[in-house]
Amino acid sequence: MQNILEQKCQKKKKNQKKKKKDKNSIIESFYGSILDEGSQIKNQQIPIFPSKPIQINPEKQVQNLNKTFQIYNSDIKFQIKNKDTGINYLFEQKNKKLRINIRYPLIQRKKEEEKKYTTTAWVDWWQKKRQINQQFLENSKQNNIEKCLQLLDKKLADQKAEINTKDSLNGWTALHYSAYNNNLNLISHLLFHEAIIDSLSLQNQTPLMLSTIKQNIDIVQILITAGADINIQDFQQNTAFHYSCIAGNQKLIQIFLKKASLNYNLVNNEGKKALDLCENKNIKQDFFSYMNFQSENQQKVKIIETQKKLNQIFQKGNIQNLQKKISVIQIQIQIQIYIYIYIYIYILYNQKIQSISTHSNFSEEKIDINTFNIFGMIGKGSFGEVFLVEKRDNMQLYAMKVLQKSKILNNNLTKYALTERNILSSIKHPFIVKLVYAFQNTDKLFLILNYCPGGDLGELLQKEKQLSEQQVLNYSAEIVLALEHLHSKDIIFRDLKPDNIVLDHQGHALLTDFGLSKEGVLENATGAKSFCGSIAYLAPEMLKKCGHGKAVDWYLLGVVIYELLVGIPPYYSHNKDELFYNIQNAQLKLPDFLSMESRSLLKSLLQRNPIKRLGSGKGDAEEIKAHPFFKKINWKDVEQRFIFLN
Structure with missing residues (x-):
């Protein structure tokens, strides 16, 4: 065992x-x-x-x-x-x-799993995104506005549709389809969501071209109003103007002829200009009338061209190139030549327009700094100082605006000085400050304006804190007429605020300080693209820098009316970033003491979408004047200054 x-x-x-x-x-x-x-x-x-x-x-x-x-x-x-x-x-x-x-190791296993998951998730995200974009295009084809807006909702975050997504078959965007389908409502929404207005299809065609081909007049008008480029050429080198002439649609052609930027000399692949494609005699007559209009404004064009030459000379790169070729003395001589050409054309232009002095014109009366007694500074404009002066021979009081040449040239402000002088010298209206004389010496430019002893609305508001609705009604009626006149001359003011509305000896409101105004803007919704104005008085489209037109003045009118009634501008904040955010996103707060008419007017004027804003349509100021807020106003009496405001 x-x-x-x-x-x-x-x-x-x-x-x-x-x-x-x-x-x-x-x-x-x-x-x-x-x-x-x-x-x-x-x-x-x-x-x-x-x-x-x-x-x-x-x-x-x-x-x-x-x-x-x-x-x-x-x-x-x-x-x-x-x-x-x-x-x-x-x-x-x-x-x-x-x-x-x-x-x-666990960490390495997790990384491998995460890598696999991330790759899969990214592929899934793109697939879903493509599906959403395709749904958006399909709904725009079918004119389904409600569904398109749902797919553009910000709440969808990164899963919302890309507004500028293109159809792989023809390169069309939703804006192309809505323009082709004559869907005005959808176009308004797409432009508000910042659709690219000149997006090109595979045939290099823009939405404007498609709407012109389909002869959708209202669509053409709103796209041009929103700033569409009318001179883009497609795969056949045709412009939208070519297609309007091919269609022989007189209304369409008239819309294009009103655009100052129209280049009617562009030729297509066959070497033909737009007018060569048109056989209608009435249309040709419209074109010749347009040519005559251009000829009458030739002096104004020369001034703008001279201004551009001045700006080009003072660009750093151009001066550096000139320095390689010529001496500093030669550069100074060339600059002086351009300055004298500018001043010479400036004087000729004013002589041709009218005798802007009630006593005599430039050629008959020599005006210089010794013509006036200077009493002291009374304010500062956008780009100059303002003095109270007295004309020695008749004891008449004027406001003298002094612009430093060196400051204007060195800071590239020539266009602002020219703009203010051009507007003031060519505009004659009871509610716009009048330019009486203009002259210069070796280092300064002088603008002699009618003196308004009542101060400005900014000072009045600071004193009174708030104005009565009747006061605001009277002032705003005069401002509406002033803006209406500017818009009829294709000028947008852009800098409307209480400080730029002065009061004359009778208490009437007059617009002044045109340094930020924009000439040659035929569009109501968008057109000018520079960022300007006092921060609290910026329209949403100005903050977005996506272009702005005459409609911006009606927004700013709403801001002024709101401030006069309430005491502060709408959306106001001491923090700049918060102010910018409020202007673009915050809810408009209307105090209970405002009347129903004033509340309605403010909502319509402070509409963020310039297309929907009161006054943005073809009627311009007529839309404002027809609002119930102004129902007691006799517009003829206002224009004749029969309403006494003292």
Whole structure:
């Protein structure tokens, strides 16, 4: 019995020794495979801290081990961990088959999973985005305004439709389809959401061209109003004006002819101008009338061209190029020549327009600084100082605006000085400050204006805190007529605020300070693209810098009326960023003490979408004048200054 037990113990010890030997052999073989792979020569001595890391391929090690340990009979199960890499090797041998599983560190496994998930999520996101964009285009084709607006909702965040996405078949955007389909409502919404108005299709055609081809007159008008480029040429080098002449639509052609930027000399692939494609005699007569109109304004164009030459000379790059060719003295001479040309044309232009002095014109009366007694400074305009002066021969009081030539030229303000002088000298209206004289000396330009002793509405508001609705009604009626007259001359004021509305000796309101005004703007919604004006008096479209037209003046009229009634501008904040945000996003707060008519007017004028704003349509000021707020106003009496405001 004892012998049997001893035999079993010996057998058990023998088996344990064999398992230990098998395990050691596996370990030796495992690390041997690493050394075989890590060192190019087998059995080479590897330093404990090698100068270069050993590159280990776990999968190759497993293949080597599977070949090596198929000869062992005993069952084995254990784990080895590589502390350098953190990889775990799980060994299991059963029925002469060795199975090794590799487990990477948790962090590495998470990275692999995240990488796989991120790649999948990104692909899914783009697929969904493409589907949304395609739905948006399909709904714009079908004139489904409600669905289009749902897909453009900001609440969808990055899953909202891209408003300028293009159809892969023809390169059309939603604006192309709505223009082609004569969908005026959808176009208004798309423009409000800042659709690219001159987006090009695969045939290089704009939405304006498609609406012209379809003879959708209202669409053409609103696209031009919104600032569409009418001189873009398509794959056949035709412009929208070419297509209007091909259609022979007189109303369309008249719309294009009213655009100051129209280039009617562009030719298509066949070498034909737009007018060459038109056989209608009435249309040709309209064109010749347009040419006569251009000829009558030739002097004005010359002034603008001279202004551009002045600006070009004072651009840094051009001066540097000139310096390489001519001396500094020659540069100064050339600049002086341009300045004298500008002044000469300026004087000729004013002589041709009218005798702007009630006593005599420029050629009959010599006017200079010695003609006036200067009493003192009474204010500052956008780009100059204003002094109270008295004309020595008749004791008449005037306001003298002084502009420094060096400041104008060095700061590239020539266009602002020209703009103010051009507007004031050519405009004659009872509610716009009149330019009486203009002259210059070696370093200054002088504008002599009618003096308004009543101060401005800003000062009046500071004194009174708030004005009565009747006062605001009377002042705003006069401002409406002034803006209406400017708009009839294709001028937008752009800088309407209480400080720029002065009061004459009878208390009537007059517009002044035209440094920021814009000439030659035929569009009501968008047209001018510079960022200007006092911060609190900026319209939403001016903040977006997406172009603004005559409609901006009606927004600013709303701001002025609001401030006169309430005491502060709408959306006001001392923080500039918060103010900008409020103008574009905040809800308009209307105090309870305002009448229903004034509340209605303010909502209509302070409409953020310039297309929907009161006064943005073809009626311009007529839309304002027809509002119930002005129902008690006799507009003829206002124009004749029969309403007494003192």
